Amino acid sequence: MLKVDNINVYYGNIHAIKDVSFEVNEGEIVTLIGANGAGKSTILKTISGLLRTKTGDVILKGESIKSVAPHKIVAKGLAHVPEGRRVFLAMSVEENLEMGAYTQPASSVAPNMQEVFQWFPRLKERRRQMAGTLSGGEQQMLAMGRAMMSGAKVLLLDEPSMGLSPLLVKEIFEIITELNKRGMTILLVEQNAQMALSVAQRAYVLETGRIIMQGSAAELLNNDSVRKAYLGA
Structure with missing residues (x-):
């Protein structure tokens, strides 16, 4: 459904995203986890056309969207829920x-x-x-x-739990799970790694703009280095 292929993204001279590749299959929840500043939001902005990659490609349903205007990407069935909500x-x-x-x-x-x-x-x-x-x-x-x-078929969710009480976080994640059960494909960026890994099928770990680990969410949830770095265990 969505494929990110060897993207490199810069802010001026700062090399923010380095040779990142991953994919999200139809009907999956895939999560990107990592510390603040790892580049998670930058990747979502690049997918949705708000930033441009210097190399590589972003492919939605078999079609390159790396040079497509953001509103046209929305029309193709991909919607971005930004960090901080940004409602009017x-x-x-x-x-x-x-x-x-x-x-x-x-x-x-x-x-x-x-x-x-x-x-x-x-x-x-x-x-x-x-x-x-x-x-x-x-x-x-x-x-x-x-x-x-x-009418999106793919949702990019950036930090949906930010600033919410534990009860509301639970409610939002129940809705995310239910949306996915009804056919929505979801790419989730989430500081709450425990919650993200508990709802996702697969996950990628991002560190200073690079993917350093990937696997099923269950594998990463039980990985000692992931638990130590992101789950406080």
């Missing part, structure tokens, strides 16, 4: 969701919104409320719902 604070919940559907035909907006409200009943209750008045957990739900409004 001065717009209502409903207006935020409508913004997520800007690549879609008008006829799909209402049915897509009904589906989002089924996933996130709290958003339905607050549909007229300004997004800036929502709690952190509700804003995360809104950011995910906005991405789903695009």
Whole structure:
């Protein structure tokens, strides 16, 4: 479904991502784990077209998207839920969701919104409320719902648990698991490595812009060096 092939990404003279390759098969949850500054968010931004790779390729459903404009990547079925949620604070919940559907035909907006409200009943209750008045957990739900409004088949999730209470983290991850069971392919970047590895099928460990380890999530969850570095065990 998604293949990243030997990408190298720079911020000016800083070589942020070094020869990174990985793939996400249809119907999988794959997670990238690593310390702050390892390059996880940079990889997601490169996949979604917000940054450009100097070498290599990004392939979505067999087609190169490395030079495609971000909004056209969304139209091809890949949506990015950014770190920090980035909802439109001065717009209502409903207006935020409508913004997520800007690549879609008008006829799909209402049915897509009904589906989002089924996933996130709290958003339905607050549909007229300004997004800036929502709690952190509700804003995360809104950011995910906005991405789903695009009709995405692949979701890039960047730190969905950031700043949330343990109870809300559990709720968000239950939704991620359920979305995946219903056919959504997910690439997950998450500081909470324990939670990420507990929902993913496969994982890649990133350190200073390089992949240093990969395997099934279960293998990495039980790997001594991963446990020591990222799981506090």
